[in-house]
Amino acid sequence: MASHRVQLSRRMSQASSDSRSHRLCRRRPNTCCFCWCCCCSCRNLSPEEVTAWSQSFEQLLKHPTGKNILMEFLRSEHSDENILFWLACEELKQEDHKATIAEMAKSIYLDYISILSPKEVSIDASVRETINKNMAMPTADMFDEAQMQIYALMHRDSYPRFLNSPMYKSLLQNVTASGNALDS
Incomplete structure (x- = not known):
């Protein structure tokens, strides 16, 4: 049981840790694009990949770099709780150990569902x-309806703002310019 808690803590803090390192990178000179990225995972992006994100919200969420850039954008708007909740639900669905499901469900509830949560x-x-x-008997799919509502909210509200943001436009311009330079 204790090992499951340690494992859970590591997984839950990994996304937070990854995003912290990207925030720290933001101040470094010579980043390849406006977004923040000094680790430059966006250097490996093709113009087709970045353009595809504007065609499909689902494609954006499926792409690791796209998801991270969207998360950074939402964080800059102080509205990252939606994607963090959605990602936590996705992670919960992958779990099959009953005790871990209960712990993760409680954590998700306290972080995003409780009316006392700062990230409600x-x-x-x-x-x-x-x-x-359902908190009395948590299951891996207990947040599905809430997750669908949040997905719809992000698709309807956050996604269009992201596509119109200087962050996305700059990234698209930079990968397009890099792609054209490589073609020459």
């Missing part, structure tokens, strides 16, 4: 009530 996500009251009832 905006979901319907009926969905919140269903989750409250």
Whole structure:
């Protein structure tokens, strides 16, 4: 049981740790693009990949660098709780150990569902009530309806703002310029 807690803590803090390192990179000179990236995972992006993100929100979320850039954008707007909740739900769905599911569900609940949470996500009251009832016997899919609502919210609201942001436009311009330079 203790090893599952340690494992859970490591996984939950990994995304936070990764994003912290990207934030620290933001101040370094000679980054390849406006976004933040000194580790320059965006150097390996093709113009087609970055353009595909504007065609499909799902493609953006499936691409590791795209997901990180979106997360950084949302963090800059102080609205990253939605993607963090969505990612936590995705991770919960991958778990099959009952005790770990219970711990992860409690953590997700306290971080994003509880009305006392500083990162509370905006979901319907009926969905919140269903989750409250299901906390007695947590399952890996207990947040599915809430996750769908948050996905729809991000798709409708955050995604268009991201595509119109200087961050995305600069990245697209830089990978397009890099791609053209390579073609020459």
